[in-house]
Amino acid sequence: MGDEDWEAEILRPHVSSYVPAFEKDKYSSGANGDTFNRTSASLSEMKDGPSGRDHFMRSGFPSGRNLGNRDTGKSSKRENTPTTGGFGRGKSFGNRGFLNNKFEEGDSSGFWKESNNDCEDNPTRSRGFSKRGGYQDGNDSEASGPFRRGGRDSEYDQDEETQRSSSLFGSRRPAVSTAGENYYLGLIFIYALSRNTCGYKGLNEEIVTGSGKSKYYFGKRPKVMYIPPPPPEDEDSIFAHYQTGINFDKYDTILVEVSGHDVPPAILTFEEANFCQTLNNNIAKAGYTKLTPVQKYSIPIVLAGRDLMACAQTGSGKTAAFLLPILAHMMRDGITASRFKELQEPECIIVAPTRELINQIYLEARKFSFGTCVRAVVIYGGTQFGHSIRQLVQGCNILCATPGRLIDIIGKEKIGLKQVKYLVLDEADRMLDMGFGPEIKKLISFPGIPSKEHRQTLLFSATFPEEIQRLAGEFLKSSYLFVAVGQVGGACRDVQQTILQVGQYSKREKLVEILRNIGDERTMVFVETKKKADFIATFLCQEKISTTSIHGDREQREREQALGDFRCGKCPVLVATSVAARGLDIENVQHVINFDLPSTIDEYVHRIGRTGRCGNTGRAISFFDTESDNHLAQPLVKVLSDAQQDVPAWLEEIAFSTYVTPGFNNSGRGTVFASVDTRKNYQGKNTLNTAGISSSQAPDPVDDESWD
Numbered sequence: 001m002g003d004e005d006w007e008a009e010i011l012r013p014h015v016s017s018y019v020p021a022f023e024k025d026k027y028s029s030g031a032n033g034d035t036f037n038r039t040s041a042s043l044s045e046m047k048d049g050p051s052g053r054d055h056f057m058r059s060g061f062p063s064g065r066n067l068g069n070r071d072t073g074k075s076s077k078r079e080n081t082p083t084t085g086g087f088g089r090g091k092s093f094g095n096r097g098f099l100n101n102k103f104e105e106g107d108s109s110g111f112w113k114e115s116n117n118d119c120e121d122n123p124t125r126s127r128g129f130s131k132r133g134g135y136q137d138g139n140d141s142e143a144s145g146p147f148r149r150g151g152r153d154s155e156y157d158q159d160e161e162t163q164r165s166s167s168l169f170g171s172r173r174p175a176v177s178t179a180g181e182n183y184y185l186g187l188i189f190i191y192a193l194s195r196n197t198c199g200y201k202g203l204n205e206e207i208v209t210g211s212g213k214s215k216y217y218f219g220k221r222p223k224v225m226y227i228p229p230p231p232p233e234d235e236d237s238i239f240a241h242y243q244t245g246i247n248f249d250k251y252d253t254i255l256v257e258v259s260g261h262d263v264p265p266a267i268l269t270f271e272e273a274n275f276c277q278t279l280n281n282n283i284a285k286a287g288y289t290k291l292t293p294v295q296k297y298s299i300p301i302v303l304a305g306r307d308l309m310a311c312a313q314t315g316s317g318k319t320a321a322f323l324l325p326i327l328a329h330m331m332r333d334g335i336t337a338s339r340f341k342e343l344q345e346p347e348c349i350i351v352a353p354t355r356e357l358i359n360q361i362y363l364e365a366r367k368f369s370f371g372t373c374v375r376a377v378v379i380y381g382g383t384q385f386g387h388s389i390r391q392l393v394q395g396c397n398i399l400c401a402t403p404g405r406l407i408d409i410i411g412k413e414k415i416g417l418k419q420v421k422y423l424v425l426d427e428a429d430r431m432l433d434m435g436f437g438p439e440i441k442k443l444i445s446f447p448g449i450p451s452k453e454h455r456q457t458l459l460f461s462a463t464f465p466e467e468i469q470r471l472a473g474e475f476l477k478s479s480y481l482f483v484a485v486g487q488v489g490g491a492c493r494d495v496q497q498t499i500l501q502v503g504q505y506s507k508r509e510k511l512v513e514i515l516r517n518i519g520d521e522r523t524m525v526f527v528e529t530k531k532k533a534d535f536i537a538t539f540l541c542q543e544k545i546s547t548t549s550i551h552g553d554r555e556q557r558e559r560e561q562a563l564g565d566f567r568c569g570k571c572p573v574l575v576a577t578s579v580a581a582r583g584l585d586i587e588n589v590q591h592v593i594n595f596d597l598p599s600t601i602d603e604y605v606h607r608i609g610r611t612g613r614c615g616n617t618g619r620a621i622s623f624f625d626t627e628s629d630n631h632l633a634q635p636l637v638k639v640l641s642d643a644q645q646d647v648p649a650w651l652e653e654i655a656f657s658t659y660v661t662p663g664f665n666n667s668g669r670g671t672v673f674a675s676v677d678t679r680k681n682y683q684g685k686n687t688l689n690t691a692g693i694s695s696s697q698a699p700d701p702v703d704d705e706s707w708d
């Protein structure tokens, strides 16, 4: 899901399809003749004079000529950065296009106020409460949260067998590509969409409705043909890792709380885990010498066969906390060496909400299983279905999948579920909210999958809202253990957080100012909508800041390219929607900028957690717009003070003067944190630091049934 609701435009009478300018010759007569005329008309609205398209052409951006930059009067490293990355390719947008036409940020009808007519999301989201609150007014926002989504979200895991963004004319999204020319054409198109003046629609376009279900399209749905390049096979690449930071040892001082019955003692060293030699070798080659707190507590719990809900701060090693003990189990119990079979029956299924994240988890699984007979496979949407099947049939012990592709492949009877012993939901709160919850429920209801009593279920995240914890009971044995490292849902303390009061129309200028000061350090800029991601990326390229973007309307190939360009430093700025908020572990991300704050505080915590990972330090700067972000003031104050950050007086003032309706919170978590484990009726629980050994008392499991 997560696709924009193009239906609104398609169904509107007399609205013709948009034909990009480069297709003009092909479609300027015949059936589509009107279409083009319509397009021209739309484009003409984009300029000051009567021949808008000509204006753009004369401005030279389709041919990539630089019409001269606005002289900002500032100089910095960024200014001289060649724009060779995902956007721009050394070309500069005709600045007049930005400054003198209706892209001007003060234009109330233009992009900056966002269209209400292209809601991409789900029924829950289109109910229309506050602009970026839990309910919202229908733009193309990608932010997530329990109240934001319903149905499958293609932004996170769009599927299947369909080239969602492909049409006769290329992407459904504007013609954004790494080539500057296409990008600029795309920009025209974005603008037209935001003005709602033309109904863009590729002839073979898949239409995804608000419920996320593919419902309406012309002709045969195009197949997704993308086959991701295989990851490097050499040992050095497999074990490539970045260094832990100066604050890694401080992890030991974080308080850990474990609740539930018969908690296995924590381990303090890898040796205590008693892993087999191959696993130990792989751990050493990965550069792990010391356990992180979540690993100290989770590894023995998983080794003991217990179900687990684990909440630990971003970047603190949750992936290894589930992978290592699962692999240890597999090695100990002995698994059937993977071999070619039409029907594969994996012992472990790991599910995560985004394609990039599941790929990352797969690479970790491949790393830790190196030299063993355990074979990990990854499958995700946006790639050729046949490719997923070809990967699978070669053998699969650990299946890493996004939910949509997983359900599809199970439906096609390409995998059997009888052997599943371990089910892991990474970013579990996201996996169980309204967006993915139905698919996960479907997964655990497939015939043959062992019931929760007969499998081990592990849920991991940095955030666990109370309502999600309650839902999770359905997936876990009632005797599950809950590990909370630090404050549940708290931000990583290694991230220095700054909140700036910036109005919507000053954001661009402020962003450029900050980026110029930052220089070439790797920075993620989060925005709320896909369109805005494109637009800001273009804008930054215009400002000669080498930028790329990632969001759900980009084709998978482009998403991976963008991430690759960002990872290797070719494009030090990545403009992203919430699709990149969770889990991504990218070396050396020193800054996160929330150009738009997300709708929920949990999403904020995940976003800023892209920096300050594994003991390294990072900085997060967020633009707080008092027109739209006041509902976040209270939870922000809490997150800031819990992380021992300065809280601006103005923010406190807003927080104290903002009334949050009891029982309903726009933030998705509101002002109240899940204190820890929501099984509140414990007899007692122990709080220990991570150097200690845990023990905890909890009510008899039978008591838990009351809320289970």
Ligand SMILES: Nc1ncnc2c1ncn2[C@@H]1O[C@H](COP(=O)(O)OP(=O)(O)OP(=O)(O)O)[C@@H](O)[C@H]1O
Pocket: 241, 242, 244, 287, 288, 289, 290, 291, 292, 295, 312, 313, 314, 315, 316, 317, 318, 319, 320, 461, 462, 582, 583, 584, 585, 609, 613, 614
């Ligand atoms: N014990 C360890 N020693 C050294 N490095 C580690 C250790 N555990 C994990 N790491 C590294 O720390 C980084 C962050 O780990 P990981 O991605 O698992 O964090 P996470 O807790 O899942 O974060 P998020 O909440 O953002 O998903 C990774 O690069 C990982 O390889």
